[in-house]
């Protein structure tokens with residue numbers, strides 16, 4: 053891609069989209085495409101809706117958020133259905149400040165940023181087009197030009213209800229620049245841009261003593277008072293506060309509950325009546341969505357304060373909890389790593405998974421349900437099947453604790469610990485154990501983890517470690533067995549011959565000497581024991597195998613290694629047990645013989661080619677599994 057070409061294309065696109073005309077001409081557009089006159093809330097809702105949604109297992113994924121926000125389908129669904137949608141329909145929630153409440157680095161800012169970036173893009177499409185009075189610092193809605201006494205008629209003809217009155221500045225401009233002829237007032241298409249301060253604003257409280265309300269509502273421009281003769285001349289006022297600039301779009305109010313009350317009172321009237329007071333002017337109408345975010349502790353102390361009572365009813369709180377699904381958590385880390393300067397570091401398979409297991413465990417709450425421990429709960433939440441439990445149980449679990457996901461380890465902590473693990477290692481390659489170790493070491497330094505929690509978390513590290521041990525063994529086992537496909541086949545054939553002879557009470561013939569022999573009980577048992585088949589159960593198992601075997605024969609199908617799941621597992625394990633010795637050589641100083649060395653190299657090559665390891669992490673894996681087997 054030629055970057056300069058793309059820049060040029062973008063510029064051309066910009067001028068192609070640009071439109072300027074009189075109010076009279078704008079009305080033609082409104083007639084044809086009434087959606088250009090929709091409210092800010094409605095535009096935001098349509099932006100989300102237009103991207104579509106997928107429904108799976110009763111869970112809706114809104115594509116608008118789906119590629120960047122993981123595991124929060126329920127929270128997002130609630131947000132859309134209980135806020136964005138009714139707000140778009142001009143229902144009462146629109147008049148409230150939307151407060152996203154959730155634990156640290158749980159994705160609140162990410163969500164708000166998605167809305168902002170989305171709006172910038174959407175305003176460049178036909179469906180999301182926005183028009184404004186030209187030259188107005190607040191990008192005022194041109195329909196405000198229609199005088200109040202004609203609005204009813206307008207609504208009948210156009211089907212659009214106009215809210216809000218013409219601002220003091222434009223009232224004056226209409227008189228002075230256009231001689232009162234509204235049809236001549238110039239209108240232009242605008243494009244939302246946070247950088248250019250069009251339709252998107254961010255307010256962040258600084259030191260309460262020094263912060264000026266002007267940051268929110270604009271201020272008098274003293275240098276022009278002389279020119280206009282009076283402080284109450286709207287031309288002597290700079291409408292450049294965040295509330296002004298965010299008109300028609302949205303404003304993010306960061307750390308809302310930390311900010312000084314006087315800022316909040318302005319929002320009260322804005323959200324409730326759709327207007328706010330600035331300077332010595334009549335009220336200024338504004339149409340914008342206000343989104344704030346905060347954490348639970350702050351929110352609780354805010355509502356505990358009687359003084360804030362009037363504000364409560366004007367705030368609608370939407371919880372944004374942590375994700376509780378391990379595989380989604382993995383995706384969060386992958387995304388964060390991709391966006392960071394660690395993108396080139398080799399991260400061994402399962403490293404992020406064990407970190408995710410740990411984080412999710414710290415967020416889950418113990419269930420009172422019989423037989424459910426945290427690990428089982430974690431698996432059920434992640435959509436795995438757990439014997440003895442079904443969808444109904446899952447839903448019951450999810451309903452058990454209202455505040456689940458509001459505490460625990462945050463994704464940013466994990467990413468920080470991963471990066472510190474990388475720094476500590478000489479090679480740019482880290483594995484699951486490095487990550488777990490680093491997560492553990494960091495617990496002491498984490499400012500907001502109590503001693504009690506730290507102890508609990510240590511336990512979860514151990515649980516994650518155990519999960520990893522199983523995964524690691526399994527992985528090496530698979531890699532080994534694959535290299536021994538031939539051995540697996542002959543072991544299977546051998547076993548089947550013996551089972552057949554055993555069930556039919558026949559003898560076997562030695563292929564070399566032709567001598568008759570009894571079925572090799574020791575061989576059969578050594579395989580069956582791998583999957584815990586007891587002496588008493590062996591007969592039934594062998595008969596089951598034989599039935600399967602003849603069913604295959606009848607259909608002319610070949611019975612192979614994959615035809616019986618448990619048998620396959622048994623064969624794999626048996627082979628692996630035989631190969632333990634080979635693994636062990638990687639952990640001891642013993643010099644391997646040539647044959648063993650060849651096998652080890654084959655397995656390493658396979659781990660690299662097929663399983664996503666590099667040579668460092670593959671060797672580390674083998675060494676680790678070797679040490680596990682030595683225990």
Ligand SMILES: Nc1ncnc2c1ncn2[C@@H]1O[C@H](COP(=O)(O)OP(=O)(O)OP(=O)(O)O)[C@@H](O)[C@H]1O
Pocket residue numbers: 120121122123124154155156157158159160161162163374375384388463464
């Ligand atoms: N559910 C999630 N899906 C995708 N990314 C997430 C999720 N939760 C957290 N993240 C990632 O974690 C990081 C921190 O998230 P973000 O800054 O949005 O959190 P926040 O809730 O605003 O936190 P804070 O309270 O500290 O401001 C971001 O990189 C974000 O992408």
Ligand SMILES: [Mg+2]
Pocket residue numbers: 160161162
């Ligand atoms: Mg944030």
